[in-house]
Amino acid sequence: MGTTVKQFGMTVNGEAVYTKNTLPVINPANEEVIAQVPHADQNDLNHTVNAAKAASPAWAARSAEERAAKLEAFADAFYEQRDELARLFTLEMGRPLKGSLQEVIGSSKSCKMIAGQRLENEILEETEQHFVEKSYTPLGVAGLIVPWNFPVTLAIWKIAPALLTGNTIVMKPSPNTPLTALFLGKIAKDIFPAGVVNVVTGGNELGAWMTEHPGIDKISFTGSTATGKKVMQGAADNLKRITLELGGNDAAIVLEDADPKKFVEPVFWAAFRNTAQICIASKRLYVHENIYDEFLAELVNYAKTVNVGDGMDSDTMIGPVQNNMQFEKVKDLIEDAKSSGATIVCGGDVEDKPGYFIPITIVDNPAEDSRVVQEEAFGPILPVLKYHDYEDVIQRANDSIYGLAGSVWGEDLTFAKSIADRLETGTVWINEAHILSPKFPFGGHKHSGIGVEHSREGLAEYTNTKVVMMRKKYFFYKRGGRL
Numbered sequence: 122m123g124t125t126v127k128q129f130g131m132t133v134n135g136e137a138v139y140t141k142n143t144l145p146v147i148n149p150a151n152e153e154v155i156a157q158v159p160h161a162d163q164n165d166l167n168h169t170v171n172a173a174k175a176a177s178p179a180w181a182a183r184s185a186e187e188r189a190a191k192l193e194a195f196a197d198a199f200y201e202q203r204d205e206l207a208r209l210f211t212l213e214m215g216r217p218l219k220g221s222l223q224e225v226i227g228s229s230k231s232c233k234m235i236a237g238q239r240l241e242n243e244i245l246e247e248t249e250q251h252f253v254e255k256s257y258t259p260l261g262v263a264g265l266i267v268p269w270n271f272p273v274t275l276a277i278w279k280i281a282p283a284l285l286t287g288n289t290i291v292m293k294p295s296p297n298t299p300l301t302a303l304f305l306g307k308i309a310k311d312i313f314p315a316g317v318v319n320v321v322t323g324g325n326e327l328g329a330w331m332t333e334h335p336g337i338d339k340i341s342f343t344g345s346t347a348t349g350k351k352v353m354q355g356a357a358d359n360l361k362r363i364t365l366e367l368g369g370n371d372a373a374i375v376l377e378d379a380d381p382k383k384f385v386e387p388v389f390w391a392a393f394r395n396t397a398q399i400c401i402a403s404k405r406l407y408v409h410e411n412i413y414d415e416f417l418a419e420l421v422n423y424a425k426t427v428n429v430g431d432g433m434d435s436d437t438m439i440g441p442v443q444n445n446m447q448f449e450k451v452k453d454l455i456e457d458a459k460s461s462g463a464t465i466v467c468g469g470d471v472e473d474k475p476g477y478f479i480p481i482t483i484v485d486n487p488a489e490d491s492r493v494v495q496e497e498a499f500g501p502i503l504p505v506l507k508y509h510d511y512e513d514v515i516q517r518a519n520d521s522i523y524g525l526a527g528s529v530w531g532e533d534l535t536f537a538k539s540i541a542d543r544l545e546t547g548t549v550w551i552n553e554a555h556i557l558s559p560k561f562p563f564g565g566h567k568h569s570g571i572g573v574e575h576s577r578e579g580l581a582e583y584t585n586t587k588v589v590m591m592r593k594k595y596f597f598y599k600r601g602g603r604l
């Protein structure tokens with residue numbers, strides 16, 4: 122085992138908890154085991170949920186201001202430890218160190234922004250005789266299930282709203298990236314009262330147990346659509362509230378008036394940032410036929426300037442794919458594209474060496490019904506597709522079970538907006554991509570999710586909407602009707 126990673130326990134009821142069984146953590150840049158982390162069983166989960174339940178009434182009774190102050194302190198504390206957190210992030214996830222650090226810093230800011238949000242009570246009616254008020258009460262224990270692609274941001278986007286609204290939490294990271302979550306739990310342990318923040322690690326079965334656990338009142342899940350469906354089924358038995366942020370197959374549409382020289386760089390990063398392991402990455406790039414050849418040539422030229430390598434090397438711009446399963450899946454898609462006769466104009470050949478490295482791979486105008494177009498690759502392979510007219514491209518962009526996000530690129534903003542308005546997604550960007558903020562609701566249409574994160578709507582998903590009605594002047598009733 123590598124010596125560069127300290128061992129972290131789970132955070133349960135304010136204590137560091139270790140288990141007899143452990144799970145290995147693998148560095149995707151060299152496939153070496155860098156740490157062993159706790160492997161929780163069902164008893165560990167029961168104990169954790171009981172602790173979260175016991176801490177719930179006192180935490181819910183605190184004012185939003187008190188809870189927000191704790192979140193602010195938490196944001197400051199993990200910001201202080203940003204270098205170590207970013208190092209763990211790169212070691213377990215593969216992302217270049219600079220990007221990991223940006224994510225940690227951005228997550229600290231997001232945590233503070235969320236801490237500043239409020240779900241104020243609202244008076245719905247006030248007359249001389251009647252008063253109606255709406256408020257938002259905590260649900261109890263929130264189970265937070267996080268994937269591996271943005272292990273810090275996606276954790277904070279759940280931790281902060283769940284706690285702010287008065288819930289206690291049990292968080293489970295992906296077994297592929299548990300170190301950053303355990304480190305966040307260790308920091309939280311010294312800030313929040315015992316039992317308020319709990320972090321448990323284990324295999325995928327731990328997620329399934331959480332969805333079915335009668336002591337958990339809400340599941341906020343980010344991950345694949347296939348797992349999201351299982352979460353929904355598991356949560357049905359005790360009617361848990363669920364928020365599902367799921368997969369996508371986002372279309373980016375480049376309009377005829379887009380100057381390739383100007384647009385290629387942002388379009389490239391919209392597709393390949395974080396080794397294309399982003400739910401909202403552009404996964405199908407549609408380019409108007411009149412600029413297609415020039416755009417594709419510029420895209421390939423730009424791709425050749427981007428270094429793929431170990432995230433710990435300072436000149437790396439794109440790291441390895443995070444895990445072996447994903448690595449095999451992307452390789453399979455490359456082979457499928459090749460065997461179906463598509464032309465690969467960049468990359469396509471995976472070297473036989475340690476680490477899950479896949480070169481930036483661009484496929485020239487494959488068939489619309491090919492796997493590389495239809496499936497969420499979640500890795501650095503991008504189909505570039507030619508279109509002739511706008512009705513056709515809108516129809517093709519919308520012809521997907523997914524509806525997470527999309528983007529439109531071009532000079533005529535009014536026209537670009539008219540296209541954006543017709544895309545069946547939760548978010549559309551025009552001449553930008555991946556801009557997300559606690560200020561704006563974010564969620565998926567169709568099979569890309571249920572509910573939203575961020576904004577008042579996102580906060581409300583961790584609450585019960587409650588209405589109190591009061592008759593201010595009491596009326597006596599007599600037989601035959603009201604007085």
Ligand code: NAD
Binds near residue numbers: 332
């Ligand atoms: P995944 O679905 O395999 O795993 C996500 C989490 O669910 C992990 O913590 C995993 O351990 C847990 N899990 C696995 N089986 C479970 C079960 N039966 N019940 C409950 N939990 C279970 O996804 P992943 O491979 O970690 O992440 C990649 C996927 O996540 C992609 O599809 C991507 O598009 C999606 N994603 C979506 C968003 C979004 O906001 N919409 C953001 C990031 C990633």
